[in-house]
Amino acid sequence: MPTILGQNQYGKAENRVVKITRDGDTHHIKDLNVSVALSGDMEEVHYSGSNANVLPTDTTKNTVYAFAKEYGIESAEQFGIHLARHFVTSQEPIHRARIRIEEYAWERIATSDGNSKFIGADEVKHSFVRQGQETRTTEITYDGTSWQVISGLKDLVVMNSTNSEFWGYVKDKYTTLKEAYDRILATQVAAQWRYNWTSDEERMPNWEKSYAQARKHMLQAFAETYSLSLQQTLYQMGSRIINSRSEIDEIRFSLPNKHHFLVDLEPFGLKNDNEVYFAADRPYGLIEATVLRDGVEPRIPVDMTNL
Structure with a gap:
């Protein structure tokens, strides 16, 4: 052929x-x-x-x-x-x-x-x-x-040891997960953000400052969000960057949920009051989404984020 x-x-x-x-x-x-x-x-x-x-x-x-x-x-x-x-x-x-x-x-x-x-x-x-x-x-x-500049980071591991819950989700006959009202929230952030600069070199962003500020706002949003889901935290992180940095129009996240499960210490006559956890590396929930400035079309390829 x-x-x-x-x-x-x-x-x-x-x-x-x-x-x-x-x-x-x-x-x-x-x-x-x-x-x-x-x-x-x-x-x-x-x-x-x-x-x-x-x-x-x-x-x-x-x-x-x-x-x-x-x-x-x-x-x-x-x-x-x-x-x-x-x-x-x-x-x-x-x-x-x-x-x-x-x-x-x-x-x-x-x-x-x-x-x-x-x-x-x-x-x-x-x-x-x-x-x-x-x-x-x-x-x-x-x-x-014209130019397209997409910057970001990967392998940024963050954790909140409290101020995170997960409950009210759909349950069926295969659901065994217990609702959590005080849990560890941890993830390994992979993020790419797209700059709206395309040609005017006189208006080129200060790349070093922009990266540092985007990272700062991302971390602040993670730390300051009382999280009811990792999706909510993701959206807050992206919104904080978009609202704080006028040179950025779009940000894509890939956030694996680094699960921490309470260890059952009752067989040893001990009470585990949210103190001892088992850190499971796999399988893991994977939360991915793009946050955009209102009116902007998405242009970051979905396959850019590789964990």
Whole structure:
């Protein structure tokens, strides 16, 4: 049967680049995992094997490292914008570039007395520890005319040890779950938010501030919501970000419910007054939803969130 070529792209995935900025004795780290995907006039390489329009993936890798030196890494978003613009504007066959970036955060190692430096020494200025398992993410897409920037985070584990209930749900003959009026609520947040910036570079958001503020509002909403369901908490987290950050129009969450079940201590003659729990890693409830600014159409792909 005759066939035709459908959607396609190519590039170099997971280029690990670490940029050290030395400000005298004080160093700053940007640690990124950068994936490049390019598309355009690529029919012939698939049909006949002609590489006439193909920029080697090795070249895209080299570009990532060269740009880290040439432009520095002010933020994951800004770095991705530099790369996407370069590939689309420098290579005529390339019509669209997608740059996906994960950023791994580092923090300075504190001294035992809590000060910012050792006695008469400068080691702390270039000593760091990775911050937990949380990873910052961004995806930049450029088609030569407009931009789409979707940023977020994954593996952010949060917990409320009280102020959470779950009751009044549908019950049938297979329901065994007991209603809870004081429970642990914990989840591992994966979130992506879409910026409404598309072209005017003079109005480009401050990416570092925007990320920090979105994360702050997300955590504050989680902590401050008296939750009757994880869905309610999700909506409050998204609403807080949308209402607080005018540059963000849409946010998608994937929240696995990290269940904590009270352990039955009665066989041991002990009363468990909401003190001892069994943390179950699977199976888990998975709550997913998108929160949008009113009047905005959803554009974040459903399959972007990968736990």
